[in-house]
Amino acid sequence: MKEPDASTGTALAGGELIRLEGVTKRFGTNTVLDDLNFSVEPGKHVTLIGPSGSGKTTILRLLMTLAKPDEGTITVDGQRLFPAPEKQVREVRKKIGMVFQQFNLFPNMSVLRNITEAPVRVLGLPKDEAEARARELLDLVGLADKCDAKPTRLSGGQQQRVAIARALAMRPQVLLLDEVTSALDPELVAGVLDLLRDIARSTDITMLCVTHEMGFARDISDQVLMFDAGRVIESGSPEKIFGDPEQERTREFISAVL
Ligand code: ADP
Secondary structure (H helix, E strand, C coil): CCCCCCCCCCCCCCCCCEEEEEEEEEECCEEEEEEEEEEECCCCEEEEECCCCCCHHHHHHHHCCCCCCCEEEEEECCEEEECCCHHHHHHHHCCEEEECCCCCCCCCCCHHHHHHHHHHHCCCCCHHHHHHHHHHHHHHCCCHHHCCCCHHHCCHHHHHHHHHHHHHHCCCCEEEEECCCCCCCHHHHHHHHHHHHHHHHHCCCEEEEECCCHHHHHHHCCEEEEEECCEEEEEECHHHHHHCCCCHHHHHHHHHHC
16 A cells, blocks of 8 residues: 655545645744645554644644644545534544643543543433443543542543543544643653553554654554654654654754654
8 A cells, every 4th residue: 555645645545534735824924834735544643743843733733623724725534624614624523532731631520521521512422321431431541440530639641541531432533642641740651652552553543643752653653744844844654764764854853852
């Protein structure tokens, strides 16, 4: 099968789940994404690396519809996410889940309710069904005994596990992971990364992952995109990007973070 071509976003054998074409995003005079083109095939794990401020998180936020591009198109599973009518955006949005650096759990709700809230309200799942699924997911993330706890009583690592369970509860086709271990105490990082490795191995969810954890990126990625100043300057397999990058900028970045 042909490798996804991050620089041109040309049509791919095997179809595409996500496609960005000519995506430009500006904040005032600051162009943070500059005519970006890339596509992701279903089930693939794509890691976004590059210096701070190069636009990686902004891409995830555009896909999550937390921000809008100034130019370009975004397509997910054959349907336009941008530009698109509001009703369509809501439908496409259901296919995408996100886990944030700062967990973003609802502090006043129990762990169980954090996970059932969106499936009940957004998907219209019956409450008992949503709860049964939430308990399964809590078991998966190793927190079966924390259903009734408030998130503030949990460690950062446990809160992030709840956030992962919450994202999975919507049965997304795409999971966006935004530096999910950056806010954790160092001793909690490995456990969360192991959980994500398991999820990457055992599900067919397409993942887009912004991370500074290069070992993790190397393990889970089918493809690595190297960003600099709002552009993909290089893309390829983890072996290529970490072992024998073409761009000097990539080489410098990797040796600085390793
Ligand atoms: P990265 O994830 O690679 O660190 P970001 O996507 O977070 O980069 O940010 C890219 C650029 O966009 C940075 O210069 C950042 O300051 C700017 N930026 C991001 N969000 C906003 C915002 N809401 N308002 C103004 N500037 C922003």
